[in-house]
Amino acid sequence: MEAFLDTIRRFRAVDGRRLTVAQSEATPFAAVDPGQLRVEVAAGASAQLAVVHTAAGAASLEIDLAEGARLALTEVFLAEAFAEVRVRQAAGSAFALVVVQTTSANGSWTVGLEGRDASCEADCLFLAAADEHCVVRLRTDHRVADCRSRSLVKGAAAGRAVGEFHGLVYVAPDAQRTDARQQSRNIVLGDAARIVAEPQLEIYADDVKCSHGATVGQIDDEAILYMRQRGLSEAQARRLRLEGFAGDVVSRCGIEPLREALDALVAAKLELF
């Protein structure tokens, strides 16, 4: 955890309960155990924010993106925190979310697309082992026409762990030409592990492209076989597959030093699988 925090310390620390980004910032912001935090990104400005939960407790984030604003948020759970994040997006804004849970955690994200041409991308990963219990709740509200959202939530549960994904794409009446895609991919690795996936769609407009898919399964055997044929041990092959599985999400993190730290974090966690 220390190595991970060292990376974060190189970013600009968010003090207090409010972060206002008036103009585009190249250096990422970082908030550790933020408690209550309000983030505002001004029209046309862009920023990157890392939020890290290192202690049990509750956190609440309110995020407002003004017209054309861009925010990349990477949220990492190193301790059993309960986080609630609400995002409001004005026209033309873009929000990119990456979530990594490597311990018991409960996170809830609600993204409101409230202005035309707003877009949201969410990539979440949970790795639950032993008795851990990970929860990802992701709600995307398409309140107006012409918005896009895409989400990919990946989870693996080993040991006696439980992983839960509750997703909802809501499309309001008149939110025509909505393009919403929701994917949930899960792996059950232990005989006592459990995955619950609930990808929901609630749609009140007809000219929309909405889809979701959810799978619960195992590491695919053919890939393992293929790698073993090339000389890898089964354990190595499985490990590689899991790294690849997690890597799809981690690679979406646009903050480079943080992405490297996440790779290391995930690698360490996978030792338990």
Added chain:
Amino acid sequence: MAENEKELLDDLGGQEYKYGFTTQIETETIRKGLDEQIVRLISAKKGEPEWMTERRVKAYRHWLTLTPPTWAHLAIPEIDFQEIIYYAAPKQQRRLDSMDEVDPELKRTFDRLGIPLEEQMALAGVAVDAVMDSVSVKTTFRETLAEKGIVFCSISEALRDYPELVKKYLGSVVPYTDNFYAALNAAVFSDGSFCYIPKGVRCPMELSTYFRINAAGTGQFERTLIVADEGAYVSYLEGCTAPRRDENQLHAAVVEIVVERDAEVKYSTVQNWYPGDREGRGGIYNFVTKRGLCRENARLSWTQVETGSAITWKYPSCVLAGDNAVGEFYSVAMTNHFQQADTGTKMIHIGRNTRSRIVSKGISAGRSENSYRGLVRVGKGAANARNYSQCDSLLIGDRCGAHTFPVADVRNASAVVEHEATTSKISDDQLFYCRQRGLSTEDAVGLIVNGYAREVLAKLPMEFAVEAQKLLALSLEGSVG
């Protein structure tokens, strides 16, 4: 009347009591409302054995502790359960002398659905002596079933003639504790069908035509029990494409199916109860509990085409208890105007190598609300369980809702569960293309919707598939353009 027709009728009269679905017309009703006394009275009037009465009472007492479920995506007006008469004989309809007396509107619908004339007569309540063809169908039907040892009768008759079978199986799949409406049904069920297919017997015909004609006038709280003993097979069809009106607004049916080892049951439903008018007034509330229990190597397939009712609350389910059991659910649910439907299935994988498949096609038009709700649960012991679900929604117009609420709950590390859902609409390009070839807008919509639902319709028995296609087109009238 010709002599041979008379003979057939006499024959029918003589056999009616033995097999008949046509319940005797009761003239008495009891006071409205529900209490323990009423439950005992219902049981007494039906001449049921003591154990059955006690079961009803137990269910009633349990029901008192429950409240109506509110989790569905439905706006259900409050129902006053004390305003309902729980024991009333089916309303005696005036017998009509010929098809000329039938409401022209109803006749038009029959014609457009392509229902054979004889069946039209039976359904419309034309005097039975005019319905020669279907009478003879019925008669030969009974003989064939009896030869095979197949029991197919009303639940009341089964309680009298096969009490051991009923005692063993009734409530074994849907216990009275299951839910609010199942408890209510268990306490006050009026009647329904009982079907038993003995070991190794393959029912030689679809249990459809027969049932269809008799289905008119089934009660408000219907109870169906189907038992396919080891290695048996039956295809059962419930309901009718013809529009059905009923003065009882609330319908709470229970269907239980027991599929023993190596047996197979196909259960098809076409539901076209009165959906209310274009402004959403009236219509049936249809709260149904349907579930089947599959033993080792057993197979249960639910196919439903739901176009009727103002409110539908229905989740035909499979409990895959035995190893290698297979459950299937194929559904087309269409809502128009102000209809609401919350329907789907539960696949409960308990045995090893159990497989299930879900194909749901929702169609919403007008200002209706249409939800798919499904649960796929894989228990700890269900090694190698497989599920594949495909849930599609088609929206027609921008004032309706189409929703998908699936849950996958997996506790086994060798199971694979997959769910996919898409949402689409009928594109202007598709309509233009069809109309350019000379089809009217309504015909084009009917064609496209039937294409969309094809995978499910193909699972219906042949003659019903054709009617169901027409039904879908008919139910959509006025929803486009």
Added chain:
Amino acid sequence: MLSVKNLHATVDGKEILRGIDLEVKPGEVHAIMGPNGSGKSTLASVLAGNEKFTVTDGSVEFLGRDLLSLSIEERARLGLFLGFQYPVEIPGVTMANFMKQAVNEQRLFRGEEPLTAAEFLRMMRERSAVVELDPKLTARAVNEGFSGGEKKKNEIFQMAMLAPRLAILDETDSGLDIDALRIVATGVTKLHTAENATVVITHYQRLLDYIVPDVVHVLYKGRIIHTGDKTLALKLEKEGYDWLINDCRE
């Protein structure tokens, strides 16, 4: 047969057709050529009645009827056929079922008895031979999973089934290899009689090697700027449109 006068049409408020005049007589083959975006496909769509476009001025007479007052399907039943540039996929609806309905609607319109299933199947077998369409395709869903060539053959097959008085073929040659082009074009030629007419919309001269036009029109910016005989197509192939366009600069 078809008489278009001063036809103006818009889509989303933008004027695409800006005064088209066109006369087509029975037995004639017309070719409409022109650079991209000149309004060729719009003209086809407007004549077929596509409701995406709004006719703002002008008149169209077809077989003595006011075409613009008719719905899409009425125009079709009357004998106007549009071969689509991008034929639409209709999942789950078999070609056979689709065509049966289309053919019988037309018969109904003419006061004829609908075909029985057997008569229809025989007709389908015969007509599918016209374009060498694999009969298996008629059992598949309309255009679903068809290759580009199959889709175009399928359009001509439908034309053969419906035997229109006027066929408007919108870029029927696009996306076809040379063999498919020959089959499609030969099919169109076989279907041509002294009573019906064909309007071919195309970019390329090569289609006109097979379907020889009586008249060639050049459409540019929503107007027919030049009309000639079949030699015009050859000239356009060699010299492009510039010489014509320069001529008519506003």
